[in-house]
Amino acid sequence: MSQILTWVTTLAALSGFGLSLGLNPALYGATADMLARGLPVRARLAFMISGLWVGATALFLVLQTFNPTSLVSTIKHRAQDELFNRTVDLTAGIVFLVLAGGISVWTAYARTPPARPPKPVKQNARPMGYFFIGLSSAVIGFTTLPIMYLVGRMTTTLTPQLVPRIIAYSIFLVALSSPFIVIAWAWSRFPTHTERISSLYTRTLQRDYRWPAAGVCALAGIVFLVFAVFGHG
DSSP: OHHHHHHHHHHHHHHHHHHHHTOOHHHHHHHHHHHHTTOOHHHHHHHHHHHHHHHHHHHHHHTTSOOOHHHHHHHHHHHHHHHTOHHHHHHHHHHHHHHHHHHHHHHHHSOOOOOOOOOOOOTTOOTTHHHHHHHHHHHOSTTHHHHHHHHHHHHHHHOSOHHHHHHHHHHHHHHHHHHHHHHHHHHHHOHHHHHHHHHHHHHHHHSOOHHHHHHHHHHHHHHHHHHHHHSOO
């Protein structure tokens, strides 16, 4: 009975780790983009999930040899030290303000191109790029290393036999890719709503966002300058 309970709790934890590792804006953005633009989904989704699995499995194998916790902590401390540096804040504030000024001048003096009908989507565009989106999302990030280390520890301590370990790791991979499969399935089940969302997405892409971008850059520059002057007392 205790062994069954161990398996149940371990598989539940592995599923949670898979869902956590898949919480990446790039993955959900790529999925939403391919669906909203009406691209052929199967090949692109398959490439993206393949990239996820390859990247996660590569980390899984590498992290069998060392614990990345100390490495992640060191990088975080160094990043925090740099973020709380007056020179960095001052430089970032100036850069953002210059960027805001450049965008403002460009928007004020450059002609806005006339609205054109959207170009037809290239259905034969290569979906290989989605593989690299999945691959990079699986290996880049502060949380990916600890998650994959814990996945490796849990699968190796669960049982000494290879086949059950592979099965347990497969549960993790299924949980990692399941949200995107579910999103694509739900998208195909509600064609009326998907057409409206696709139309809204197309109109959103055609809008001119130069003035809002200038405003965001100006606000960011002011915030950094305020931190540079008053945040290092």
